[in-house]
Each structure stands twice: as structure tokens, then as C-alpha cells.
Amino acid sequence: MKSIFHSFTLTACLLATVGATAHAQNLITNADFSGGNTGFTSDYEFVLTNISTTPTAEYGVVLLSNTWNINFPAFGDNTPGISNMLIANGSAVAGQAFWSQTVAVTQNTTYVFSGFATSAFTQSAPVIEYFAGTTSLGIITPSTATPGTFEFFTGTWNSGTNTSVELRLVDNNLAENGNDLAVDDLSFVAVPEGSTAALLALVGVPMLGFLRRRATK
Numbered sequence: 001m002k003s004i005f006h007s008f009t010l011t012a013c014l015l016a017t018v019g020a021t022a023h024a025q026n027l028i029t030n031a032d033f034s035g036g037n038t039g040f041t042s043d044y045e046f047v048l049t050n051i052s053t054t055p056t057a058e059y060g061v062v063l064l065s066n067t068w069n070i071n072f073p074a075f076g077d078n079t080p081g082i083s084n085m086l087i088a089n090g091s092a093v094a095g096q097a098f099w100s101q102t103v104a105v106t107q108n109t110t111y112v113f114s115g116f117a118t119s120a121f122t123q124s125a126p127v128i129e130y131f132a133g134t135t136s137l138g139i140i141t142p143s144t145a146t147p148g149t150f151e152f153f154t155g156t157w158n159s160g161t162n163t164s165v166e167l168r169l170v171d172n173n174l175a176e177n178g179n180d181l182a183v184d185d186l187s188f189v190a191v192p193e194g195s196t197a198a199l200l201a202l203v204g205v206p207m208l209g210f211l212r213r214r215a216t217k
Contacts, residue, residue, distance in 0.1 A: 024189040027103040031186045033084035037061045043096035050089050056176050057091035059098055065120055065148065065182065075148025078116040078184035090126050090171040090179035097168040103188060105159040113137055113167060114154035115186040119144045124178030131168040132157035150184060
């Protein structure tokens with residue numbers, strides 16, 4: 001009975017927290033790339049098609065992967081329906097961000113940075129590290145076995161005394177062959193105060209992010 005009560009209480013708290021987080025403002029501009037190549041910066045070169053003789057460190061914003069590079073398996077973005085995604089051929093130079101954006105934050109507040117990433121080709125998986133300022137929040141290595149299958153990534157960051165932060169996505173794989181990726185549905189939201197800290201400890205940020213994503217469907 002005690003176990004059942006604990007599960008019921010945790011579920012109720014989760015539902016309340018998910019509702020609050022789902023309605024929190026996403027601070028990232030053009031988070032689903034529906035606005036095209038706007039609202040963010042990149043160390044990569046923007047190209048309409050990835051067919052140059054030196055195709056590394058290039059990116060595009062497209063509906064379908066194979067319209068950007070004819071050698072890619074055909075797939076669309078992570079969002080249900082027809083919308084854009086950012087697609088890129090990884091850089092051979094270390095530390096270059098294929099996507100970055102600076103956002104204003106409230107001091108002493110915890111934020112969740114999340115999104116979806118996939119390999120765009122079947123060779124040499126990208127190694128995507130995501131940053132808030134100089135703080136690494138995690139690494140995701142999307143499988144090359146199923147290009148176009150978006151995988152969720154997430155991490156938390158506390159603002160401390162900061163009033164703004166630069167968010168960055170960096171591909172640490174420097175291979176020139178393969179090493180292709182796509183990202184979509186990025187999010188940077190403040191974590192609700194109160195019971196959320198305890199919930200994060202109990203279920204983990206990935207579960208909260210997954211539930212928040214489900215709540216917005």
C-alpha cells in the first residue's frame with residue numbers, strides 16, 4: 001500500500017510539473033527552424049545544397065534531407081507535419097559550433113536545454129556536445145544505423161549571476177567522411193520552482209523533458 005501511495009503521489013506531482021514546464025516560455029528563437037535560416041548564428045557556412053568539393057562545415061535549413069545532399073537517405077524533420085530542420089556536414093576543425101544563440105536569463109534560475117538530433121548518413125556518427133556558456137551539459141551520438149530517427153537530448157544549467165548565456169551545439173567528430181547530422185525542436189526553458197528539484201532527482205531530467213514533449217503534442 002505504501003508503494004502504491006508513493007507511486008500515486010509521484011505521478012500526481014509529475015503531471016503538475018509537466019503542465020507547468022510545458023507552458024514555460026521557450027527562450028530559443030526559431031527553435032523549430034520554421035523561420036528558415038534566421039535567429040541563430042553558426043561557425044559553419046550556409047549553403048542551399050551540400051555538393052561542393054570541400055563539403056565539411058556546411059549547413060542548411062531544409063524540409064527533406066536529400067534535397068540538401070542527394071546522397072543522404074530521405075527523411076523529414078522531427079516535428080509532426082511538414083516543417084524545417086537544420087542539417088549539417090560536420091567540421092574538420094575542433095570547437096566550431098554549427099548552431100548557437102544568445103538568450104537573456106534570470107539570475108539564480110535553473111534552465112533545461114533540450115532538443116532532438118539524428119545522424120543524416122550511415123557513416124561516422126556525429127558526436128554532438130551541447131553547451132550553456134562554457135559549461136558542457138552533455139553529449140549525444142546519434143546512431144548511423146537509422147538516419148532520420150531523431151533522438152532526444154537534454155541537460156540542466158543554473159544561471160547564477162548571469163543575465164544572458166550563449167547556447168551552442170558542437171560536433172566533436174572531425175571526420176571528413178560521413179559525420180552528417182540534423183537537429184530540430186530545440187528548447188531552453190526555466191524549471192518551475194518548488195517540488196521540481198526533488199522530481200528531477202527522482203526521475204531525472206530526460207524523463208521530465210520527455211514528458212514535457214509529450215504534453216505539447
